[in-house]
Amino acid sequence: MFQLTLQSYPSILIPTNSLQAEISLQNNFDQETQSAFRCGYVALAGPPNVGKSTLLNALVGEHLSIVSSKAQTTRERVSGILTTEDYQILFIDAPGLIEPRYELQEAMRWAAGAALAEADVIAFIVDGTKPDTVPDSESSDLISLRSVPMIVAINKRDLLDAASEARLIEAVEVQGWNAIAVSAKTGEGLDGLLECVVPLLPESPALFPKDDSATQSLRFFAEEYVRETCMEMYRDEVPYSVMCRVDEFREEQEPVFVRIVIYVEKESQKGIIIGRGGSAIKKIGELSRKKIENLIDRQVYLELRVKVLAGWRRKRARLRQLGFALPPHPKAGHNSNQGVDK
Ligand SMILES: Nc1nc2c(ncn2[C@@H]2O[C@H](COP(=O)(O)OP(=O)(O)OP(=O)(O)O)[C@@H](O)[C@H]2O)c(=O)[nH]1
Numbered sequence: 001m002f003q004l005t006l007q008s009y010p011s012i013l014i015p016t017n018s019l020q021a022e023i024s025l026q027n028n029f030d031q032e033t034q035s036a037f038r039c040g041y042v043a044l045a046g047p048p049n050v051g052k053s054t055l056l057n058a059l060v061g062e063h064l065s066i067v068s069s070k071a072q073t074t075r076e077r078v079s080g081i082l083t084t085e086d087y088q089i090l091f092i093d094a095p096g097l098i099e100p101r102y103e104l105q106e107a108m109r110w111a112a113g114a115a116l117a118e119a120d121v122i123a124f125i126v127d128g129t130k131p132d133t134v135p136d137s138e139s140s141d142l143i144s145l146r147s148v149p150m151i152v153a154i155n156k157r158d159l160l161d162a163a164s165e166a167r168l169i170e171a172v173e174v175q176g177w178n179a180i181a182v183s184a185k186t187g188e189g190l191d192g193l194l195e196c197v198v199p200l201l202p203e204s205p206a207l208f209p210k211d212d213s214a215t216q217s218l219r220f221f222a223e224e225y226v227r228e229t230c231m232e233m234y235r236d237e238v239p240y241s242v243m244c245r246v247d248e249f250r251e252e253q254e255p256v257f258v259r260i261v262i263y264v265e266k267e268s269q270k271g272i273i274i275g276r277g278g279s280a281i282k283k284i285g286e287l288s289r290k291k292i293e294n295l296i297d298r299q300v301y302l303e304l305r306v307k308v309l310a311g312w313r314r315k316r317a318r319l320r321q322l323g324f325a326l327p328p329h330p331k332a333g334h335n336s337n338q339g340v341d342k
């Protein structure tokens with residue numbers, strides 16, 4: 001349940017729904033078991049659409065990171081915290097590792113690289129149904145990170161037969177990494193993944209209060225839920241052209257008032273989002289409002305507006321205006337006028 005006022009705290013605190021325990025923030029040594037408390041950052045890295053966000057949500061037990069069947073759903077990093085008596089893990093879900101073709105993808109790649117650079121442990125996630133997502137030791141994303149311990153999690157185990165699973169585990173292990181098969185969808189293998197990751201974390205006291213499961217603001221989640229609904233409802237270019245930002249948020253009133261602007265790139269997309277007689281935007285509003293209400297356990301009045309921010313995905317100034325961090329020196333060479341739909 002959601003418990004803080006947005007004005008007084010920069011981040012929300014959602015109590016974790018499992019494995020809670022008292023932790024001394026000063027003392028990271030358990031006298032009885034003689035084992036030290038461990039705490040650190042685990043980056044959930046990997047190609048797009050392999051299930052990184054689904055895995056973050058399953059590990060933390062909250063719908064923090066939006067999920068869709070389309071690749072490149074996650075655009076900004078999302079953190080989730082898991083605290084037990086013995087450890088605290090800050091999982092970082094980042095955009096998929098892609099070769100950027102235009103400015104938004106530069107920002108996404110930058111966010112993915114930053115998550116890797118901060119990690120104490122990398123959990124590299126692959127899609128078990130797509131053997132080409134298994135990394136090799138020459139993968140350019142990983143070469144500079146050889147000093148960071150890495151586990152490869154073969155996700156979507158629920159879709160694999162035993163022989164394919166064994167083949168994939170072997171393909172990873174010959175590269176010198178430990179592999180574990182998991183299903184973010186059913187929860188199979190997640191305890192095993194944690195057992196592999198925890199010993200690799202540094203000994204450290206907890207960095208966050210034990211009841212926190214998120215570090216981002218409620219505004220961020222509200223924006224993302226509206227975008228997730230658009231990702232679910234639309235096909236082709238439209239979902240990729242959508243960006244959502246909170247315009248007004250008043251939580252001191254009942255119901256909580258939230259106004260979100262849905263930015264699109266073209267007038268034609270604005271028409272699609274609104275729909276005939278406003279039918280589409282009404283549906284987006286209803287579905288998104290329920291998700292926000294579930295998170296904060298309060299009634300919400302959600303107002304949506306649609307605005308055109310022409311070609312925002314390919315314009316650095318527009319991306320900055322929307323709050324994206326961009327690398328200082330964009331890679332020369334990608335043609336930002338090329339028609340790409342994701
Ligand atoms: N069957 C099955 N489907 C899964 C599993 N994990 C994720 N999926 C599905 O895979 C698709 C992609 O999941 P996401 O969690 O959005 O993947 P992602 O790696 O975060 O994707 P990007 O943010 O686009 O990089 C969704 O349709 C999920 O429901 C799993 O363990 N089993």
Ligand SMILES: [Mg+2]
Pocket residue numbers: 052053054065066067073074093094
């Ligand atoms: Mg994702």
